[in-house]
Amino acid sequence: EDKVVQSPLSLVVHEGDTVTLNCSYEVTNFRSLLWYKQEKKAPTFLFMLTSSGIEKKSGRLSSILDKKELFSILNITATQTGDSAVYLCAVEFAQGGSEKLVFGKGTKLTVNP
Amino acid sequence: GAVVSQHPSRVICKSGTSVKIECRSLDFQATTMFWYRQFPKQSLMLMATSNEGSKATYEQGVEKDKFLINHASLTLSTLTVTSAHPEDSSFYICSATVIAGVPYEQYFGPGTRLTVT
Numbered sequence: 001e002d003k004v005v006q007s008p009l010s011l012v013v014h015e016g017d018t019v020t021l022n023c024s025y026e027v028t029n030f031r032s033l034l035w036y037k038q039e040k041k042a043p044t045f046l047f048m049l050t051s052s053g054i055e056k057k058s059g060r061l062s063s064i065l066d067k068k069e070l071f072s073i074l075n076i077t078a079t080q081t082g083d084s085a086v087y088l089c090a091v092e093f094a095q096g097g098s099e100k101l102v103f104g105k106g107t108k109l110t111v112n113p
Numbered sequence: 114g115a116v117v118s119q120h121p122s123r124v125i126c127k128s129g130t131s132v133k134i135e136c137r138s139l140d141f142q143a144t145t146m147f148w149y150r151q152f153p154k155q156s157l158m159l160m161a162t163s164n165e166g167s168k169a170t171y172e173q174g175v176e177k178d179k180f181l182i183n184h185a186s187l188t189l190s191t192l193t194v195t196s197a198h199p200e201d202s203s204f205y206i207c208s209a210t211v212i213a214g215v216p217y218e219q220y221f222g223p224g225t226r227l228t229v230t
Contacts, residue, residue: 034155038219042149042159090221097123101151101206103221 023089136207143209
């Protein structure tokens with residue numbers, strides 16, 4: 001079963017819209033939740049969240065984690081065409097003495113002019 | 114569906130030895146597999162892109178003689194770290210895709226933690 005589930009899988013918006021991307025997870029021994037933006041090559045790191053309720057912000061992007069309900073959201077305000085990408089959520093957790101990193105399938109965001 | 118596994122999940126080796134990491138697509142045929150290395154502050158660096166039956170394409174700055182990649186079949190790619198040194202200690206992640214081109218869907222493996230002593 002999927003441990004990290006992202007929704008929606010794809011999203012098409014117009015420039016200026018605000019979008020909310022969702023990531024829910026189900027793991028034990030949670031360490032952190034990571035958000036990445038993937039355009040061409042390697043995913044670009046956006047945020048790492050470890051504590052509930054503390055919003056992380058970078059420009060028009062912000063993210064928050066809810067460790068009780070096991071989900072995180074990534075908000076993008078005043079979207080631009082350059083925000084078009086696949087946004088990946090990943091969860092780090094410990095299992096069997098080693099660290100694991102599980103990625104969700106991603107949300108493909110398309111921002112039209 | 115679309116599960117990618119890596120083996121081993123964790124390996125400790127001595128300096129100067131070689132370590133092989135396997136990446137398998139369990140329920141699909143991967144035309145392309147990617148190898149990443151995770152650096153501090155969670156950034157991922159693409160090391161190389163491998164297509165089944167052909168030589169891997171290495172990113173600038175990645176030594177192809179040190180990080181040997183073999184994509185022997187549509188479900189298996191291996192990364193061998195040769196003559197490992199402590200600075201090679203890192204988290205190595207592979208991903209696989211069935212669709213060539215950009216943008217594409219990638220399915221990530223769980224990663225392999227390499228520690229070189």
